[in-house]
Amino acid sequence: MDLGIKGRKAIVCASSKGLGYACARSLAREGVIVTINGRDSGRLEEAAAKIKAEVGASVNIAAADINTQAGRDSLVAAVPDVDILVNNNAGPSPGKLADWSHDDWLQAVEANMLAPIFLIKAVAPGMVERRFGRIVNITSAMVKSPSATMGLSTAVRAGLTALSKSVHQDTVRFNVTINGLLPERFDTDRQKFMAERMVKNEGITYEQARAKIADTIAAKRLGDPAEFGDACAYLCSAQASFISGQQLQLDGGSYRGLV
Secondary structure: OOOOOOOEEEOOOOOHHHHHHHHHHHHOOOEEEEEEEOOOOOHHHHHHHHHHHHHOOOOOOEEEOOOOOHHHHHHHHOOOOOOEEOOOOOOOOOHEEEEOOOOHHHHHHHHHHHHHHHHHHHHHHHHHHHOOOOEEEOOOOOOOOOOOOOOOHHHHHHHHHHHHHHHHHHHHHHHHEEEEEOOEEEEEEHHHHHHHHHHHOOOOHHHHHHHHHHHHOOOOOOOHOOOHHHHHHHHHHHHHHHOOEEEEEOOOOOOOOOO
């Protein structure tokens, strides 16, 4: 299927690796002019070379810390007429309410709620004016299925979800959609971290930890990041103009709710 976005311009935040990288790769494969982002220029150069080798498309680089206003301003200035924004950022550490300090809450709010909100604020008016825009927020399956140890992530990302649901009411009439992708247990560095945490806390092997993580998914496997990237590309497509304000779970069928 031709997604109808060849030549469109995209910013993909936190995309030197993981799910952000997967989204950038899929969009570049579809002919989108992609700008990848992160704080480490060296990692971005490596990611750009990898995308070039895998899909034959060149991508641009914008090193910027999106947790700061200066970084966000720099990123938006690099692509002032952006058509596609994929919001992404590292999530806060798991734990319990007693574990999280005031500073932990402030950092999570900045990184996982305010950073994407201010990027949406910066790019949405131009998208509305040009009558095309696709905004995709990578959040977490925990937004709809909270767990006992992911309350910090759930709380701040639910705030982003609520704001986005509100804003899209004003943008979708102008062909500017805002949707969320809610991943659960994809085979990225995040799951490597979670497995290593289980090894330390439970005294099991790394392979056993990986197996335990996969067993929590209905499909009994970790997700392939390429699957996630392609779902993102579709939400950014011309064909997806009637999909907005939605939260799409990519969780191997694990969500138990009806809606």
